[in-house]
Amino acid sequence: MNKKLHSFSREPGPDSNLDLIPQLVQTSSAFLFEPERIVPFDVALNWQKDFQKTLMDQPFSPQAVWFLQHESCYTLGRGSDKKNLLFDVKNSPEPLYRIDRGGEVTHHAPGQIVGYCVLNLNLFKKDLFWYLRELEQVLIDVLGLLGLEGHRVNGLTGVWCQGCKVGSIGIGCKRWVTQHGFSLNVDCDLIGFERIIPCGLDKQKIGRLNDFIPDIKVCDVQPLVRESVKRRFKLKWENKKLISH
Amino acid sequence: MATHDIFMPALSSTMTEGKIVEWLKKPGDKVGRGESVLVVESDKADMDVESFHDGFLASIVMPAGSSAPVGETIGLIVESEDEIAAVKAKSPTPSEPVSADLEKSSPPVEKKVSLSDSSNRKTLTNEKTVVPQIPISPPQVFNDGRIVASPRAKKLASQMGVDLSTVRGTGPHGRIQAQDVQSANGQPISVPWIAESDSPASISTSSSQTEKSTESEKPPLPGKSFGSRGETIAFNTLQQAVNRNMEASLNIPCFRVGYSILTEELDSFYKKVKPNGVTMTALLAKAVGLTLARHPQVNAAFSSGGIAYPSEINVAIAVAMEDGGLITPVLKNADETALADLSRQWADLVKRARNKQLEPHEYSTGTFTLSNLGMFGVDRFDAILPPGTGAILAVGGSLPKVVASKDGSISIKKQMQVNLTADHRVIYGADGALFLKDLAYLIEKNPHSLSS
Numbered sequence: 001m002n003k004k005l006h007s008f009s010r011e012p013g014p015d016s017n018l019d020l021i022p023q024l025v026q027t028s029s030a031f032l033f034e035p036e037r038i039v040p041f042d043v044a045l046n047w048q049k050d051f052q053k054t055l056m057d058q059p060f061s062p063q064a065v066w067f068l069q070h071e072s073c074y075t076l077g078r079g080s081d082k083k084n085l086l087f088d089v090k091n092s093p094e095p096l097y098r099i100d101r102g103g104e105v106t107h108h109a110p111g112q113i114v115g116y117c118v119l120n121l122n123l124f125k126k127d128l129f130w131y132l133r134e135l136e137q138v139l140i141d142v143l144g145l146l147g148l149e150g151h152r153v154n155g156l157t158g159v160w161c162q163g164c165k166v167g168s169i170g171i172g173c174k175r176w177v178t179q180h181g182f183s184l185n186v187d188c189d190l191i192g193f194e195r196i197i198p199c200g201l202d203k204q205k206i207g208r209l210n211d212f213i214p215d216i217k218v219c220d221v222q223p224l225v226r227e228s229v230k231r232r233f234k235l236k237w238e239n240k241k242l243i244s245h
Numbered sequence: 246m247a248t249h250d251i252f253m254p255a256l257s258s259t260m261t262e263g264k265i266v267e268w269l270k271k272p273g274d275k276v277g278r279g280e281s282v283l284v285v286e287s288d289k290a291d292m293d294v295e296s297f298h299d300g301f302l303a304s305i306v307m308p309a310g311s312s313a314p315v316g317e318t319i320g321l322i323v324e325s326e327d328e329i330a331a332v333k334a335k336s337p338t339p340s341e342p343v344s345a346d347l348e349k350s351s352p353p354v355e356k357k358v359s360l361s362d363s364s365n366r367k368t369l370t371n372e373k374t375v376v377p378q379i380p381i382s383p384p385q386v387f388n389d390g391r392i393v394a395s396p397r398a399k400k401l402a403s404q405m406g407v408d409l410s411t412v413r414g415t416g417p418h419g420r421i422q423a424q425d426v427q428s429a430n431g432q433p434i435s436v437p438w439i440a441e442s443d444s445p446a447s448i449s450t451s452s453s454q455t456e457k458s459t460e461s462e463k464p465p466l467p468g469k470s471f472g473s474r475g476e477t478i479a480f481n482t483l484q485q486a487v488n489r490n491m492e493a494s495l496n497i498p499c500f501r502v503g504y505s506i507l508t509e510e511l512d513s514f515y516k517k518v519k520p521n522g523v524t525m526t527a528l529l530a531k532a533v534g535l536t537l538a539r540h541p542q543v544n545a546a547f548s549s550g551g552i553a554y555p556s557e558i559n560v561a562i563a564v565a566m567e568d569g570g571l572i573t574p575v576l577k578n579a580d581e582t583a584l585a586d587l588s589r590q591w592a593d594l595v596k597r598a599r600n601k602q603l604e605p606h607e608y609s610t611g612t613f614t615l616s617n618l619g620m621f622g623v624d625r626f627d628a629i630l631p632p633g634t635g636a637i638l639a640v641g642g643s644l645p646k647v648v649a650s651k652d653g654s655i656s657i658k659k660q661m662q663v664n665l666t667a668d669h670r671v672i673y674g675a676d677g678a679l680f681l682k683d684l685a686y687l688i689e690k691n692p693h694s695l696s697s
Contacts, residue, residue: 169289
């Protein structure tokens with residue numbers, strides 16, 4: 001692969017007297033995928049696995065980012081507690097996937113932007129706590145661009161707006177190559193969340209952006225999410241023309 | 246022949262303990278190098294832990310569902326199938342991987358054993374576990390002169406001053422685990438060690454000679470170490486950053502200039518404002534900030550374009566981190582900020598520095614640095630200039646000294662030695678001297694102006 005994609009030069013900012021976070025990367029490149037159609041969960045999972053495996057074998061191969069919507073489904077993290085499902089597992093009202101990410105059960109549905117990032121944290125910072133906070137900041141920045149105030153809740157992972165959880169985060173990592181990512185409720189049907197205890201948080205109010213900005217659509221928000229991810233992780237999109245799978 | 250430990254990995258620089266979500270292999274399973282063996286979880290993040298060796302998973306030391314401190318041995322890999330039995334036989338811990346699953350139909354007695362066992366393992370809690378220790382087939386110590394201990398146990402032992410040869414290991418092969426060191430020392434894990442320069446001057450100041458002598462009857466604590474004899478421990482990220490800065494400072498032509506400052510007035514002023522929550526660190530930062538405002542040259546720094554005069558006076562104060570390295574949280578506009586605000590801000594900065602939650606602008610925007618070792622009773626030292634700034638002030642403890650005054654009389658007064666390290670390209674000897682003289686005047690004659 002083209003090793004020039006990754007610049008390792010380190011240049012301390014003019015104002016910094018103690019450069020504590022080594023900025024290994026100034027920019028790194030990633031493929032950007034924004035499928036127009038709704039994607040089945042397992043299909044997207046396989047896309048991620050392919051990129052993750054290549055990155056583990058060849059650390060300088062390109063990273064990848066997807067922004068897409070899933071058909072209605074539930075996913076369970078590896079350590080998930082089935083108590084958080086308010087229905088019989090064998091009789092799930094919607095497809096149910098047990099997957100290799102952290103966290104409890106969550107729900108996907110059309111109208112929710114799902115962002116998957118297969119990034120090589122060896123190029124950024126080998127720190128999953130840092131990575132989770134950066135993903136939260138991506139969403140907080142998006143809300144900020146929409147004039148909404150997003151915030152974190154101490155001790156929890158995710159992004160809240162006016163007391164309702166609008167963004168969820170769950171990641172998996174192998175040799176510091178990440179998979180999974182975040183979801184942001186834009187104008188999805190929230191009824192699916194009522195059959196679970198999302199993220200194991202009892203009495204957590206789930207919200208969506210069109211509760212605060214009527215008529216807002218995924219197509220309004222997705223470009224902001226794309227730019228926010230690009231800026232936060234200093235990514236350069238590898239493919240100029242957007243590829244849809 | 247060889248047994249390889251699988252350690253609890255650090256998923257984050259702030260993580261002290263991780264939870265094992267799932268073992269992907271069973272004892273006896275073949276594992277390849279690079280193959281995932283188990284999954285560790287912290288927060289909403291899962292990490293696959295891989296084997297670094299080809300071989301067989303011989304033993305699961307920490308079952309799924311349990312938590313272990315970072316660096317602790319959680320499983321063992323052997324190179325050949327024959328060794329599995331040997332490791333299993335020597336392993337005193339129940340090697341059934343499902344022992345965490347207490348709901349299983351095991352007889353009640355056994356249940357209790359595994360319960361106390363798993364609670365013993367939660368070594369990072371504040372209180373020592375109260376669960377009575379039910380002896381689990383007393384482990385034999387196989388240390389024929391050689392001490393086998395996990396890296397974390399070694400680190401802890403050297404930090405706590407525990408002699409490993411006196412510790413009974415409860416791990417596989419009688420291996421000494423972190424928890425063994427802690428119980429040998431009779432205490433749970435130590436509180437974070439952070440040398441914030443907050444117990445200043447005044448601690449040693451207020452202790453008169455006699456108090457000092459009673460104090461010195463207590464033997465001083467042993468020094469800190471990150472490894473034990475014969476070991477080489479890799480630098481952490483923070484230490485590496487400090488290394489780079491320290492090396493960069495070698496290219497700066499520095500000089501040092503020192504001054505002795507009488508502190509009785511400052512001490513009595515401190516006693517007055519202390520009830521308002523004002524700390525000595527805030528007093529020193531404010532004194533330095535006000536003096537810098539009158540000596541902009543000492544607040545300036547070298548840049549390729551010439552002498553750069555910052556628009557603000559931001560006093561950074563060095564804080565040592567428990568796990569190595571140091572950080573310099575910044576009190577912004579120290580000259581203009583009220584003492585009580587400085588004190589509050591400092592407490593918050595130190596707290597967040599401990600949790601590694603500082604934003605870059607909170608530790609990288611200092612225009613002048615303070616380093617205080619006074620609380621250790623140090624009388625003087627000199628500091629290395631952080632790149633990007635013009636000067637740093639090393640503050641020693643304030644100690645009673647025999648002082649001769651101008652009229653020839655001799656008295657005992659408390660004195661604090663300060664030592665300025667400055668970049669001679671920007672700050673000249675006379676600049677440094679005048680700055681120190683002014684600082685001394687403020688502290689000796691006019692500490693009340695600090696509250697304005």
